[in-house]
Amino acid sequence: MFDSITGSIVNAVNKIRHKDDVASLSRAISELKKSLLKADVHHKTTKDLVTAIELETKKNGIGQDSFLKALRDELTKILTTDGKQGFVFSSTPPTTILMTGLQGSGKTTTTGKLANYLKLRKKKVLVAAADLQRLAAVEQLKQIAAQIEVDIYFDDNETDPIKIALAAQEKAKKELYDVLLIDTAGRLAIDEELMLQLENVKKAVNPDEIFYVADSLTGHDATKTATTFKEKIGIDGVILSKYDGDTKGGVAISISHQVGVPLRFIGIGEKMPDLEVFIPDRIVSRLMGAGDIEGLAEKTAAVIDEKKAKEVTKKIKKGEFNFNDFLDQLSMMSKLGSMKSIIGMIPGLSQMAGPIKDMDFENSDEIKRIKALIGSMTPKEREEPDLMNPSRKKRIAKGSGLSEVQINKILKQFKNASKMAKKLSSKGGMKGLQNMLSQMQGGGMPNLPKR
Numbered sequence: 001m002f003d004s005i006t007g008s009i010v011n012a013v014n015k016i017r018h019k020d021d022v023a024s025l026s027r028a029i030s031e032l033k034k035s036l037l038k039a040d041v042h043h044k045t046t047k048d049l050v051t052a053i054e055l056e057t058k059k060n061g062i063g064q065d066s067f068l069k070a071l072r073d074e075l076t077k078i079l080t081t082d083g084k085q086g087f088v089f090s091s092t093p094p095t096t097i098l099m100t101g102l103q104g105s106g107k108t109t110t111t112g113k114l115a116n117y118l119k120l121r122k123k124k125v126l127v128a129a130a131d132l133q134r135l136a137a138v139e140q141l142k143q144i145a146a147q148i149e150v151d152i153y154f155d156d157n158e159t160d161p162i163k164i165a166l167a168a169q170e171k172a173k174k175e176l177y178d179v180l181l182i183d184t185a186g187r188l189a190i191d192e193e194l195m196l197q198l199e200n201v202k203k204a205v206n207p208d209e210i211f212y213v214a215d216s217l218t219g220h221d222a223t224k225t226a227t228t229f230k231e232k233i234g235i236d237g238v239i240l241s242k243y244d245g246d247t248k249g250g251v252a253i254s255i256s257h258q259v260g261v262p263l264r265f266i267g268i269g270e271k272m273p274d275l276e277v278f279i280p281d282r283i284v285s286r287l288m289g290a291g292d293i294e295g296l297a298e299k300t301a302a303v304i305d306e307k308k309a310k311e312v313t314k315k316i317k318k319g320e321f322n323f324n325d326f327l328d329q330l331s332m333m334s335k336l337g338s339m340k341s342i343i344g345m346i347p348g349l350s351q352m353a354g355p356i357k358d359m360d361f362e363n364s365d366e367i368k369r370i371k372a373l374i375g376s377m378t379p380k381e382r383e384e385p386d387l388m389n390p391s392r393k394k395r396i397a398k399g400s401g402l403s404e405v406q407i408n409k410i411l412k413q414f415k416n417a418s419k420m421a422k423k424l425s426s427k428g429g430m431k432g433l434q435n436m437l438s439q440m441q442g443g444g445m446p447n448l449p450k451r
């Protein structure tokens with residue numbers, strides 16, 4: 001997620017590796033400055049950051065260690081803005097959040113992602129469709145809510161967003177929801193009418209927090225519009241969307257420093273799990289290539305069903321892991337989000353990972369083929385693939401669009417992988433699964449650390 005910035009930081013640190021003198025410090029500083037600006041970090045933030053790092057390093061004696069410490073401390077300072085971090089629950093539920101932003105910034109998608117994030121953490125969430133500007137907006141939120149199985153409040157006959165928001169809040173209170181997320185209308189640009197509408201919704205529901213969803217692809221404009229929203233209606237947190245499409249990524253470093261409001265979450269894809277919580281010291285760890293084990297542990301704990309994980313481990317040990325279990329595991333992995341998002345959290349891996357990082361695991365050709373095959377098999381065959389005789393395979397080939405050769409290959413791979421996993425399963429379920437998947441992919445996948 002922060003590849004290019006992490007790369008710049010590592011480059012700068014390398015400049016000061018062996019020579020502990022003023023000249024090497026200024027080379028490191030100017031390298032850092034150049035690459036931060038190139039990554040689109042706001043120029044004022046860049047200046048503040050490098051000035052402070054230089055000063056601190058000099059104070060503590062020039063050398064790589066003091067440079068690294070200054071870098072870590074000052075980056076953390078820059079990323080830490082007064083206000084809350086992550087998602088904060090009100091002491092009087094429902095925690096009511098107003099989702100705001102320009103049209104197309106990702107409000108509706110982010111409302112869904114946040115609802116999904118909270119649901120995985122066992123919260124009862126209600127989303128409200130208060131964007132009545134665009135006909136399709138309510139429909140879009142309905143589809144998202146259905147997909148993540150979260151309740152939605154809407155009223156197809158109502159034209160006043162304030163009434164929708166109030167009625168949703170009423171429902172959330174009465175039915176003891178933990179959280180209410182209100183999706184609102186955006187505009188192409190900031191206009192008075194929009195601000196007035198938001199102001200009125202705000203007055204009516206008195207939200208615990210107002211989140212501003214900023215499209216990171218708009219670069220420094222994201223910072224500007226966020227500032228305007230802060231001045232006009234007041235915002236408590238920024239969520240950067242579409243960060244996956246922003247190869248430079250500097251906006252995440254400077255937006256909270258420039259706007260004066262904490263960055264709370266980052267959207268890194270179109271799918272519902274593609275949301276990362278932004279906790280400054282964890283992010284600094286990642287920026288410095290040190291991973292984020294805490295974040296990884298929290299993420300997997302929310303998604304992995306311990307009981308099921310144990311069952312699967314048992315099955316693998318007995319050599320009974322079948323295609324049904326495989327489907328279950330795949331769906332669990334998809335809840336974790338993209339491979340890319342996970343790899344940056346594992347210490348040291350983000351630099352080494354190379355091609356795996358760009359792998360869209362779920363949509364890789366191998367996985368698609370395996371899914372196609374499983375889709376054409378009966379439940380019984382999924383448990384015992386040996387039941388399939390050549391004529392049955394012929395029929396499955398027709399149904400799945402695979403050749404018989406491909407089918408035989410997958411079955412053989414699966415069998416081998418299952419044997420291999422059984423052998424290796426003494427190390428635990430996740431590891432066994434990883435090995436197994438890596439076998440099926442023809443090797444090459446790294447093992448996740450043991451949980």
Ligand SMILES: Nc1nc2c(ncn2[C@@H]2O[C@H](COP(=O)(O)OP(=O)(O)O)[C@@H](O)[C@H]2O)c(=O)[nH]1
Nearest residue numbers: 103104105106107108109241242267268269270
């Ligand atoms: N790649 C990517 N696309 C996103 C992300 N967030 C939203 N989108 C896409 O951006 C478009 C606009 O999003 P939407 O939620 O409808 O924006 P809204 O008008 O502010 O409600 C949709 O096509 C989304 O799928 C993200 O984090 N990454």
Ligand SMILES: [Mg+2]
Nearest residue numbers: 107108131137
């Ligand atoms: Mg919308």
